[in-house]
Amino acid sequence: MSTQAQDLRPRSLLELISTQQTGHGPGIRLEFREDLLASVTLDRWPYHYCAVHGLTDLAVHLYATGVQERPPICIAAFRSQGLQGKTPWQKTLSFSPSEVACLAGHEETAEILRLIQQGVPIHWTRGSHHAFPSAYKAQVRLLVEGCISCPAFYTLPRPAQQAVLEDVATSLARTTVWRHVDKSLWNGCHPDSIPHDQVEAAAALTREVEVSGNAAQDVPNLAYQFRLAAGPLRRGCAFGPLLRCGVGLACMATSRALLGFRGLVANSIALLTGMAAPGATLSVLMGLAIQVAIDQGLQQRGVSSDNVV
Numbered sequence: 001m002s003t004q005a006q007d008l009r010p011r012s013l014l015e016l017i018s019t020q021q022t023g024h025g026p027g028i029r030l031e032f033r034e035d036l037l038a039s040v041t042l043d044r045w046p047y048h049y050c051a052v053h054g055l056t057d058l059a060v061h062l063y064a065t066g067v068q069e070r071p072p073i074c075i076a077a078f079r080s081q082g083l084q085g086k087t088p089w090q091k092t093l094s095f096s097p098s099e100v101a102c103l104a105g106h107e108e109t110a111e112i113l114r115l116i117q118q119g120v121p122i123h124w125t126r127g128s129h130h131a132f133p134s135a136y137k138a139q140v141r142l143l144v145e146g147c148i149s150c151p152a153f154y155t156l157p158r159p160a161q162q163a164v165l166e167d168v169a170t171s172l173a174r175t176t177v178w179r180h181v182d183k184s185l186w187n188g189c190h191p192d193s194i195p196h197d198q199v200e201a202a203a204a205l206t207r208e209v210e211v212s213g214n215a216a217q218d219v220p221n222l223a224y225q226f227r228l229a230a231g232p233l234r235r236g237c238a239f240g241p242l243l244r245c246g247v248g249l250a251c252m253a254t255s256r257a258l259l260g261f262r263g264l265v266a267n268s269i270a271l272l273t274g275m276a277a278p279g280a281t282l283s284v285l286m287g288l289a290i291q292v293a294i295d296q297g298l299q300q301r302g303v304s305s306d307n308v309v
Helices: 013-017 046-053 056-064 098-104 107-118 132-147 159-177 182-187 196-206 239-259 261-273 278-300
Strands: 029-035 073-080 089-095 223-229 304-308
Touching: 013 278, 046 056, 046 098, 046 107, 056 107, 056 182, 056 196, 098 107, 132 159
Parallel strands: none
Antiparallel strands: 029 073, 029 223, 073 089, 223 304
């Protein structure tokens, strides 16, 4: 049986990306989601809100009172129909609360949010021991072995032995796993560092029956989409058009978020007649000027753009 020879030479992902198809032409479609420009609020994204402002105590308070975590915030997505349009795929860019805390430079908050995302219980029990990190369980094992090897430990009644081990495990969880938690939280109280209005907002979130969030759905919310169609791959310049499109379309997305699609068209017409407001005129000028620069840059490189609103 004869087999067709395959091209097994090493290829980069950049070469594969240059062969993708989108719609009726080559390229990859990039869409910016509305949530890229949305304000991160406590009622919509409670843990992301804590991440932005470094509110570690509030994040733990929300977790202790049963406030559910929202899905990661999706800000952009790449789409393509694949090679020859036969293998569609999608890649989203989203941020979890711990990643947002890293963006904001809050190291302690990021560590606490990672524990919350992993579902690590705040209070240690024998039944929840399996949900704790592996490093903590290894430390507990060493402590238990140390207690067993102590002759005085065997003189205690069995209920007392269990109480000692549970107290040791609880104390270890509080000082190693949840080491950044305010001590008042262990007594069921919220620390003074949490303002009263935030405590009330957390209570309202706890009473919610249905949790609404920002799921990365297949149908995009308000977004600006465009297609980058590239010609033959040329090393050293493949990312130039993509960078220009990313910067320009981010400004266009900002203009659309501020004015709305109808407002953008209306202010564009008003701009030509000299009747637009100064703020709106500036937004439209930025969007239109950068879009013209993008088109000129793409034409110089033999690249065509296809903008879809």
